[in-house]
Amino acid sequence: MKGKKIVLGITGSIAAYKAAVLTRLLIKKGAEVQIVITPAGKEFITPITLSALTSKPVISEFFAQRDGTWHSHVDLGLWADAMLIAPATASTIGKMAHGIADNMLVTTYLSMKAPVFVAPAMDLDMFAHPSTQHNLDILRSYGNHIIEPASGELASHLVGKGRMEEPEKIVEVLEDFFARKEDLKGKKILITAGPTYEKIDPVRFIGNYSSGKMGYALAENCAERGAEVTLISGPVNLQTQHPAIRRINVESAEEMYRAAMEFYPDCDAGILCAAVADFTPEIVASHKIKREKDDLTIKLKPTHDIAAALGQAKHPQQRLIGFALETNDELAHAQEKRKRKNFDFIVLNSLNDKGAGFRCDTNKITIVDETGCTPYPLKDKKEVAKDIIDKLAAIMA
DSSP states (O other), rough: OTTEEEEEEEEEGGGHHHHHHHHHHHHHOOOOEEEOTTEEEEEEEEEOHHHHHHTTTOBOOOSSTSSOOOOHHHHHHHOEEEEEEEEEEEEHHHHHTTOOOOOOHHHHHHOSOOEEEEEEEOOOOHHSSHHHHHHHHHHHHHHOOEEEOEEEEEESSSSEEEEEEOOHHHHHHHHHHHHHHTTTTTTTTEEEESSEEEEETTTEEEEEOOSHHHHHHHHHHHHHHEEEEEEEEOSSSSOOOTTTTTEEEEOOOHHHHHHHHHHHHHHEEEEEOOOOOOOOESOOOOSOOOOOOOOOOOEEEEOOOHHHHHHHOHHHHHHEEEEEEEEHHHHHHHHHHHHHOOOEEEEEEEESSSOSSSSEEEEEEEEETTEEEEEEEOHHHHHHHHHHHHHHHHHHH
């Protein structure tokens, strides 16, 4: 945490008193803390107390004075290494989920370039309410980190889940995050993503439904953890965010094969997430094929097997991760493919799982290695990417 810049957002909850302890712990760890508090938050803890702890003025309003001096939410978004909102009320969580920027805290959140951590605090029925859970799911889908509340006696004297996690635990979450951010520092990772298009004629192709979201989430996670990423991408409507990602656009399986063979030898690991065509037309028409009869026969030939080629080229210090999308006998087929392609582990998807596979924002995976298999629940693809890269980082350590 030493030298890390933390924006701490405080909202109108009885748990706001814990923010003083949280602030003190962050500063003792060496962090620099800038507090942004909602008007309701000031009813529970005073800015004077918080300012005394941080040696910084507490920001609450858009304008500090009536002379035109204003607090820049954009500057805060660029300054921070992380934003932590603790406590986060149901109201603020709802505003964050739906972009209602009616106070300085939510405006700062919407401008934040750094990772955001949210520690909910509310009564058990409010936390369990479908609207609150839906809003938390939305925040997760945006890539925010939710620090689950604890169970215990609440301000209402009811007992249940809703207590803001203790400050010591919250600091541990941040410490673990920043420690993990360095676990791939200096490593070079090759990732393939998206579909391939195999031309039939100038206007038609054979393709698949891959959106590229899983591969792009993997690339962003690797880059956030210090890796230098080469992303070989098929045709997708996605953009990379992290400056450490070098994107190479390809269209066909042949182009992806050539790029993978060129860049993998200089990498420490490869993650083959792309949905590569197994076959391509033997002959590509030079002009648009006209409908002159009721049937059309297109003869196909096999494409290069990128996974097998990289598996053969892989040296002992390199790692190679594959994906398998199966519809039946999933584990047996995945284990057989892992061995045949010389993967260190393989990520299994099943089309039998609702919400997993192509064109979804979520995924449900099982990681299969030589010791067996580890299933994971349905998650947002950004969280799935974290699980996969956690496994990769562990075997690269």
